[in-house]
Amino acid sequence: MTCLALALFAAWSLPSHAQSSAAAAASGSNLPTVSVTSSTDDDAGTEGSGSYAARSATVGSKVPLALKETPASISVLTRQRMDDQNMTTIQDALRYVTGVQSVDYGDGTAYFKARGNMLGIEFDGVPIVSGLQYLQQFDLAMYDRVEIMRGPSGVMDGAGDPGGTVNLVRKRPLDAFHVSTETQVGSFGSARQMIDVTGPLNKDGTLRGRAVLVGSDGLQSVDGTREKEVMAYGAIDYDITPRTTLSLSAGYQNNPISGLDYGASGVANSARTALVGRVPGSYSENFSPSWNYGYTSLQETNANLVHRFENGWQAQSTFFYRHELSKGDYAYSGPGASATGLSFYGEQRQRNTYDWFGTDTNVSGPVKLFGQTHTFTLGVNYTVQSTTQQSGFVSLDGPFAGGTFSLYDPNAISKVDVPFTYGANNRIEQLGVYGQARIHITEPLSLVLGAREAFYHQTAQTILPTVSDWSTQAQLNHRFLPSAGLVYDIAPWLTGYASYSKILTAQTATTYTGVNLPPRTGEQYEVGLKGSFLHNRLNATAAVFNINDNNRAVSDPNHPTGSIAGGKSRDQGVELEVSGQPMPNWNVYAGYTYLNVNYENDTPNLTDGTDPKHLFKLWTNYAFRQGMLNGVTVGGGMLAQTRITRGVEQGAYAIFNAEVGYRFNKHVEASLQLNNLFNRDYYIRPPGSFYSVFGDRRNVMLTVRSDF
Template sequence: MGITNELWRRGKRARTTNVSLPMRLTPLGLALCAVWAAGPVQAQQAPSGASATAATLPSIAVSAVPDATTEDSGSYVARSATIAGKVPVPLKETPASVSVLTRERMNDQDMTTIQEALRYVTGVTSVDYGDGSAYFRARGSQLGVEFDGVPLVSGLQYQQQFDLAMYDRIEVLRGPAGVMAGMGEPGGTVNLVRKRPQDQFHVSTETQIGSFGSVRQMIDVTGPLNKDGTVRGRAVLVGSDGLQSTQGTRDKEVMAYGAIDWDITPRTTLSLSAAYQVNPVSGLDYGAPGVEDSNGNFIGRVPSSYSQNFSPSWNSSYTSMEEVNGNLVHKFENGWQSNTTLFYRHELLKSTYAYSGPGATSDNLAYFADQRQRNTYDWFGADTNVSGPIQLFGQTHTLTVGANYSVMSDTERTGAIWSGQYFDLPYNLFDANSVPSVNVPFSTDADMVSGANNRIVQYGFYAQARIHLAKPLTLVLGGREAFLQERSQTILPSVTDWTTEAQLNHRFLPSAGLVWDVTPWLTAYASYAKFITAQTQTTYLNSALPPRTGEQYEAGVKTSFLGGRMSATAAVFRINDNNRAITDPFHDTGSIPGGRARDEGFELELAGQPLPNWNVYAGYTYLNEQFEDDTPDLTDGTDPKHLFKLWTNYKFSEGLLNKFSIGGGMLAQTQISRGVTQGGYAIFNAQIGYQFNKHVEASLQLNNIFNRDYYIRPPGNFFSVFGDKRNVMLTVRSDF
């Protein structure tokens, strides 16, 4: 029996600073003062005719709100993001496709996991794996990850993540992000940005009760820790316990997050944070494989309800995570800023389970394997950069220069028993509890045992310049000198020496973009970006394969209207991907770098507030994946050609419905296939809420209104994951 490879890997609020305004007390001066106090503008030189004897205004206090923070904004639209350039850049001035999932939308849609969040981001597919982890794709490839701008290798796919209660926003850049993030697949990058301590005392709670039998409680406390507010703190606690849509699966969680910001000087801030989370899961289910005929061809799915658990009740897993983060920011008097961040995360995964496959018979029989895993992961990341303005040729340009380093070390141990005394016959998939629990040792007593130490190191030096060629034109040039090494050591069934799986040195990753401000509210752009991805597959002679290489071409328009309350984007893209590893057609073992793919399509996104009490988000993606020589192993099978997402919420402020709110949305996609085909489907959700007073509000959300049966991950040789059945979620929030 074969074993699938997948089982073998596993803002601050406004603060006051004193700014001296050398402005004359004239009507023009008073007007400029009022505008400046209302928001940041570019200072203009005073007219030469201004009175020289007018009184000079004293210093005044000016509030400066960090541009990218979304907490307390009350909106689904973000005006800037840090993912494309390390510093906040207006989305309209970014020559790339960037979506920002704001804190307001996460709350309105009751999102608590990264799977739920990315499922409602334009162009992203979020595919649950069955054990609480997931994998994420965009534009035909996997996504990478950053935490507060620090890129981590292998930190997202198939990995547990923290509860979303600790994050302010989720930024998603679609397409290659090699300049800032390094080598990786061209799908894009996710940046998870933590909540920061606030300078006013604030406490909020969130209580959720679900119809599957789940309960979740969150409390968030923040405020100043000393009299003058130079030290601020924040603590977020989450506890949850409940059954899932799949019968018999119970998922628990405890999460704690704490953060401190310390203004060492008015221009220097040190931020420290730490988080801890545990996730025990019982009755976890990897689903049923597809039904095969005698020739191994898929002929359908195992007929059942879409909540059937196909695994024994003794299946279980336990995950714990700890992380710490430190950030030091200094703002120089000339407008430049330095930013240094250090990040460390540790994860432990223990699991014991049985799963079925490969394939199932037409009478619902399948072989089972008992498997045991114990994996530990350690990530360390560091990023340091300086950014600031440069005056040249009568224009103000922006330069960012920096370096980052990321290392992932893991130890994986896996054992499996699938034959012999207990597993010489297939079992009925509808009687999985008859599969015995066998003590699987990490030794040669198991039918298969594997253990390895792995270490991936990636680092590089990067620079990005925003060059203002003329008033409406900005040229964005970026480059990175990249380095990567991947090594491994077998520790089971025997210990071997360390070997180098992949090593790439002095690889240059360029990017270029041109931004044209057609009007004050409309921007057009075009961009180019190159990517490189190391490959660990080998030829039949055990020689290393060359890296995957390629480039993306993208063009689009972005607009901001209704006073900045609404934003809309439209983009077309083409990604050329070369040298993907495919099975050697002339030898029984090994791979060749023969795969070529072209992923192209277009995206549309709309977000914001058409009216002060109305928030709306909509995103559509068309993706066409083309493979040279019809090489089917280039695709995962879970990338739909058409993908549409919608969410809206309206709060009544007068009339009979005063204090009520209504909302709803949908997710629709065309068919996908991993052997068994999942047809196109649409899921509809609805919500009604009521605000009892300025401190307490409640909402009732009905998910999957029409109880649509569907797979998030359709069956293949192994595994499948159902989408949630119709369910109700009651959420009560307080805010003091």
């Protein structure tokens, strides 16, 4: 496929403007890479910028909007930073975003939180219900950037947790021929190869294409765990007219994992302490039998049609479909273990299928009134998730008293046949009509108003052991979700803002009589400052937020079999972030978060763990472009957080990484990255009654990249 794509792209001559761009790149001795240009409508694109600072973002607005103009906290993980930090998974990416917790689950998936709550997801601006948490995602090689808005986004996305929204924006075809490769070899025994080819498919450049292929095979930090990956992504952009563009894309990926390990549980006592002598200890130990396996496959299609009117208005429609198959057969320990490492084990077999469909249609543009230019956006979006889940569980009999096994000899566990004993179909639908107005009251003062009329419907039926009728689990009709914000231009390089957002989250818990609980409701208040310095090469933000979350489901004190909507929580915090280029050839990203979570008539969900009060993330990279060190790059970073609890307490820790690289010429560069420099022992996911995930021990990654 790759050879065919290369031949196809090379068969056409470059447009004249692409030739001149390439010639300019060749003549500029200080340019580190081949210059490429794009004729897409993605003004927020980061590919080829060479910077950690994004010009704008589309999350929360549907159209590219300067970060300073948005009364919300937004971080953008650019293509350059993903490359510099060798990020290949969504877990890698979000772990180094301000205020975000990225917690591995042990099977190639993870859960993600911000501001004390779970995050939702959009794909190219289309909100997808229940599409992020505990699910496999595509390799980052197919994405231009990752946008993250912290805080509720009910106007654009509908009912959901108030943690925020992740928007994954795919790469688009470029209008100049370009091929890049990436080869990575890791000290755990991993190898990864990527090739990315793009360019025009006809002589006038109105048809452009792109193909990205990834293959990887490697051992993981935990002994005996091996994960493979094959990913293919293709995209075509066609300019039907100079003002109308149709974009089509498709992706495929599969991820088999052998030696899958969910880790050890905590000791079965009131304190749920860790295993004796194991913290700190062997952070490479596999506590599961070698026959454990998991498998996930993803298929995805996307279509976007955009038309730009002469008066500055734009209309676009996007359609998204994804199918995911996840299956596995594995043994794991728990609940709990003895201090010396004896634990019950059970074997679980499961097969889950997920189908998502989402669509978003909107129009946006300027309106001139009272001597000012205002911007309006009107749209409607719809998303549906259909799942089929089948599972079976068998408690295994061990050789020790009470039927336990030793955590330190998991291969003594024999595999048994596990039939499916439970099955269910689930369906979640969400529909909304939304609008957003950006009204310039005066030249420096803007009022941002948003509103949504929201509909939500969740149903389920069992298919094993018997088939039941479909029943409603949660339903919301004609729920109004408003938001409001003020943005004031203090100076050309500095804005201040204040915002209010409404929260609405459906709940499936019921009273003891079986009546559905009302949704969680609440609001977020946020104030902040945003600066753009050095001709927009450096961005800085500071924000203070307060989230009130009401009607959370808690146990009914009078009826143990039911719940009541009596829980309340308040999440307060401060976020600081700097990203961009303080000097030529120097990129830096730093983010700090203080978070204080208070519960009233409620307790933390220790299945997902508590949140660190202090969280700091840093990455920097400097490229020498002259003198004896010309071509050398040096970089490094850290992640530091205070203690968290998920049964076992994980104390405060800091992880340091370092990198050195060399550009041989304008086409080829190599880098050597040393991760966990001081070999710090730590948990990403501390043990509870079940499961734990160790952080990677010290490791080295060699990366060679080429651009032509």
